[in-house]
Amino acid sequence: MTLAPPLQLNVGDDDRIEASPFGAHALSWRxxxxxxxxxxxxxxxxxxxxxxxxxxVVFPQFGERGGGPRHGFARISAWEPLDGLGSSAPRLAFRLRDNEHTRLHWPHRFEAELALEPSDNRLRIALTVRNLDDAAFEFTAALHTYLRVADIAGTLVHGLEDRPYFDSARDGKHVEATDAPVRFEGEVDRIYPGTRRVLRVTDGEQMLRVESEGFADTVVWNPGAELAAGLADLGPGEHRHFVCVEAARILEPVRLEPGTGWTGAQHLIVGETLR
Structure with missing residues (x-):
């Protein structure tokens, strides 16, 4: 398979988004x-x-919660570009329909659409799934968003202080709320169920607000130095420059009846400079 080149949309003098049809994958947001x-x-x-x-794009399974590839086949599939079709606002959009490859892992007829919709200081990322089958099906999903930070050592995630979580770095152990923002001192891999508050990611220089719709859970992840050293596609020290804050539906799968659809979205909103 020859990979299609990335698509780019300029939304200002130095503001733009770039995405690959492979995986409907957002690569850059300036x-x-x-x-x-x-x-x-x-x-x-x-x-x-x-x-x-x-x-x-994680679909139709999160992690190993299904019989297909880890985190599903959507992120390793070629999507059809739909940019500019049926929308008056600037956006890049992609569509994936079931095919011979997807049905090897998940025997359902479906249509998925991923839309990237930038505006003045925000980016909305929306995943829509429609059931084209004759029977109901269930799936889990997430937007596995890598946010760039100046240094993970000074990065905090606010808004989850009152939420218990499942610690995937410790075999899914249930941990009670800590009453403190999330810090990154080694591997962090957590699933926070039932999150409703606006999250804020601060890295000592900038603040980014993270909101979601349709996604009930939040995943926070950074591999830490030890795990990162074993990742061939991550250079030395590179784990210090990102944190993943993911809008997700994991613990209670989405169930779709025939002919119905579901949309989940994540909003990334640029806030003030902290210094």
Whole structure:
């Protein structure tokens, strides 16, 4: 399979988004003259390999919660570009329909659409799934968003202080609320169920607000130095420059009846400079 070249949409003098039809994968979002997403300099763009960084689309399964490839097949599939069709606002959009490859892993007829909709100081990333089958099906999903930060050592995620979580770095252990923002002192891999508050990511220089719709859970992830050292598509010390804050539906799958659809979205909103 020959990978289609990335598409780019300019939304200002130095503001733009860039996305690959492979995986409907957002690669870059420049807002107010600054890159807001992290893309590994060693990211692979080969067939069958997920791209490290940007916004991988996790569907129809999160992690190993299903019989298909880890985190599903959407992020390693070729999507059809739909940019500019049926929308009056600037956007890039892509569509994936079931095919011979997807049905090997998930035997359902479906249509998925991923839309990237930038505006003055924000980016809306929306995933829509429609059931084209004759029977109901269930799926889990996430937007595995890599946010660029100055240094993970000074990065905090606010808004989850009152929420318990499942610690995937410790075999899914249930942990009670800590009453403190999330800090990154080694591997962090957490699933926060039932999150409703606006999240704020601060890195000592900038603040980014993260909001979601349709997604009930939040995943916060950074591999830490030890795990990162074993990732071939992540260079030395590169784990210090990103944190993943993911809008997700994991613990309670989405159930769609025939002919119905579901949309989940994540909003990234640039806030004030902190110094």
């Amino acid at each position: 807002c107010q003259g600054r890159e807001r997403l992290y893309l590994s300099p060693r990211a692979s763009f080969g067939e069958g390999k997920a791209i490290r960084g940007g916004v991988p």
